[in-house]
Amino acid sequence: MSLTRTLTLLVTSTVLLVALIAAAWSYIESNHELEELFDAELAQSTRIVQGLVRHLADTQSLEQLPQTLSETLALPRSDDMDIDFEADDDEILPDGTGHKYEKKLAFEVWTPDREPLLDTLKADDAEGLVPGYSWAESSGHRWRVFTLQDPATGFWIRTAQREDIREELSQELALGNVLPLLLALPLLLIAASAAIQLGFRPLRRLERPIRHMAAENIHPLDDRQAPKEVAGLVQAVNSLLKRLNQALERERRFSADAAHELRTPLTALRLNLEKICEKDPEQFRDLIQSVDRMVHLVEQMLLLNRVDAGTDFRPGYHNLSVILEQSIADVAPLALKKDIDPILEDEAGKALTCCHSALINTLMRSLLANAIQYSPEHTAITTRLVPAGDGYLITVCDQGPGIPAKERERALSRFVRLDQRRGGGAGLGLAIARRIAELHGGQLTLSDRTDGQSGLCVSIWLPAQPARQIHRA
Numbered sequence: 370m371s372l373t374r375t376l377t378l379l380v381t382s383t384v385l386l387v388a389l390i391a392a393a394w395s396y397i398e399s400n401h402e403l404e405e406l407f408d409a410e411l412a413q414s415t416r417i418v419q420g421l422v423r424h425l426a427d428t429q430s431l432e433q434l435p436q437t438l439s440e441t442l443a444l445p446r447s448d449d450m451d452i453d454f455e456a457d458d459d460e461i462l463p464d465g466t467g468h469k470y471e472k473k474l475a476f477e478v479w480t481p482d483r484e485p486l487l488d489t490l491k492a493d494d495a496e497g498l499v500p501g502y503s504w505a506e507s508s509g510h511r512w513r514v515f516t517l518q519d520p521a522t523g524f525w526i527r528t529a530q531r532e533d534i535r536e537e538l539s540q541e542l543a544l545g546n547v548l549p550l551l552l553a554l555p556l557l558l559i560a561a562s563a564a565i566q567l568g569f570r571p572l573r574r575l576e577r578p579i580r581h582m583a584a585e586n587i588h589p590l591d592d593r594q595a596p597k598e599v600a601g602l603v604q605a606v607n608s609l610l611k612r613l614n615q616a617l618e619r620e621r622r623f624s625a626d627a628a629h630e631l632r633t634p635l636t637a638l639r640l641n642l643e644k645i646c647e648k649d650p651e652q653f654r655d656l657i658q659s660v661d662r663m664v665h666l667v668e669q670m671l672l673l674n675r676v677d678a679g680t681d682f683r684p685g686y687h688n689l690s691v692i693l694e695q696s697i698a699d700v701a702p703l704a705l706k707k708d709i710d711p712i713l714e715d716e717a718g719k720a721l722t723c724c725h726s727a728l729i730n731t732l733m734r735s736l737l738a739n740a741i742q743y744s745p746e747h748t749a750i751t752t753r754l755v756p757a758g759d760g761y762l763i764t765v766c767d768q769g770p771g772i773p774a775k776e777r778e779r780a781l782s783r784f785v786r787l788d789q790r791r792g793g794g795a796g797l798g799l800a801i802a803r804r805i806a807e808l809h810g811g812q813l814t815l816s817d818r819t820d821g822q823s824g825l826c827v828s829i830w831l832p833a834q835p836a837r838q839i840h841r842a
Contacts, residue, residue: 385558396544400539400540411529419519426522476527479525492506511532514529515528587610627670672731676804689729692733707744711737712749723833735802736829740827760811766818769825771817799827809831
């Protein structure tokens with residue numbers, strides 16, 4: 370699992386868990402606080418009624434009190450408190466005369482002898498007046514009540530509020546506190562994920578140069594924009610890249626020096642052998658062929674070293690048709706020896722592409738020489754040039770034994786000579802051709818002929834635009 374995905378899962382899971390716990394805690398705590406607030410308001414309302422009753426008891430007779438209390442504490446539509454309550458969409462009563470929730474309040478007043486003076490609740494527990502908070506049942510609803518006895522007058526006063534109203538208000542207020550958090554949670558998770566992606570951008574910037582770094586162009590990473598947390602890692606990678614570049618450079622220099630030093634004595638040996646065998650060439654024929662093969666191997670090693678180094682190659686726009694004609698002309702003497710007919714099928718016309726003409730010529734001569742070497746006498750080698758995508762496709766098909774599909778990738782490796790491909794090569798021709806194609810941003814593939822005949826087809830696709838690799842070179 371990637372570090373980005375791991376951090377994203379951990380952060381989002383943690384944020385989600387903490388947010389849900391906070392929302393649940395906020396909902397429960399809000400409900401609790403609101404219940405306490407409603408109880409406090411209920412007690413406050415009771416004490417207001419207590420003051421009113423105490424005042425009326427001092428100024429009116431006991432017979433006048435019920436009528437006065439009923440007129441004073443009569444609530445809007447208190448006589449039909451269940452009617453139209455659920456149907457009312459507006460919380461404010463018509464003409465602004467009150468609030469629909471106030472009709473869910475009820476007041477009760479009793480004399481010290483527990484004779485009712487006012488009873489808008491009509492609770493079932495009227496017989497049991499107990500000071501403090503309690504619950505009562507009335508008209509099929511549960512009511513929260515607060516009861517007190519006025520020590521000055523001895524009157525019992527009770528205020529009640531319906532439970533469903535309290536719960537409705539509590540839930541609405543609690544949800545009002547929680548909903549913004551729940552609605553903001555998806556945005557918070559998206560922001561956290563985006564922040565993680567943004568935080569890893571410096572690492573992705575460091576990754577791109579390593580991913581596209583070629584063996585012939587190893588260079589240190591730019592650590593100026595590296596995060597402090599990975600600065601040590603970048604320095605270690607740069608140290609490793611430096612040692613790797615030095616090792617590859619030593620290897621390339623050793624191969625080049627060895628091949629260069631071998632070429633001169635081999636050439637001298639070849640000349641001496643020619644002098645010795647002038648009188649009897651057949652006696653030294655195998656020895657001369659071995660020396661020729663060693664000379665060819667050294668020359669290919671030098672070429673491969675130059676291609677791998679990627680130095681001194683400056684691309685330009687060239688016509689592939691012209692290069693192919695020149696390459697076929699270069700190998701014409703070899704084809705003539707075996708009476709092989711080199712055919713060029715140019716379907717691209719003026720195929721302009723950005724390339725190094727000498728390298729493409731080397732690539733084509735290597736492929737054509739290989740095809741001639743392994744083709745029977747009196748056959749034909751077809752070279753075809755066609756447009757393909759954003760570039761051009763060159764296909765060279767011979768009539769030789771071909772290469773089995775399972776052996777083709779190995780045939781492209783260096784110093785590999787398959788048994789089916791008998792001859793005097795060093796096993797570097799196809800490897801050099803593929804390396805040149807890669808330097809131009811192209812591809813080289815092997816396949817069978819499509820016309821049913823035996824033989825090998827080598828296809829090279831080259832882009833029309835400049836290739837990144839050859840630009841770096």
